[in-house]
Amino acid sequence: MTVESDADVETSVERVKDAIEENDDLGLMAEFDHEANADSSDYALKPTTVLVFGNPNLGTPLMQSARTLAIDLPQKLLVMERADGTVTVSYNDPTYLAERHGLDEADDRLDTVSDALSSLAAVATGQE
Template structure:
């Protein structure tokens, strides 16, 4: 948010867990998408760290640790 204020509209990062016909889905906006949307450097280390943490969280929720 310090680099580009508009990113605040998409933060904090959210995960949507939903079910359809017995299948459970987890949906979220990819950090690379958010970076491009707000004109941020996609190679920024802090974004990479956050993206990795979210991927780990999603894998843990899905049982794919």
């Protein structure tokens, strides 16, 4: 899933981080600034940040159903600047993850994860 942002990468990332911090059910686990990492190796890369976050009360039962899901959890949002200057926020659709790992797509937890991801993407992109 990819949504275009109304702001630059830094602002979009800060919006998501603030929303995660304000949500008692979510925790930010990592932030990867790929542009800075590339720069440290003398490579150029447009702004590209991945935020890793989750809720063990949702993720753990899903992994108990399909342990291979651990490769895709915790959840991630990619915020990046494209070649044309537009900024996008992308994430894996939980339905795709369910299919990939053989989970029952009717699992209510997947709906909760999907709602959280789309809400965070909306916050990041200025649509909420």
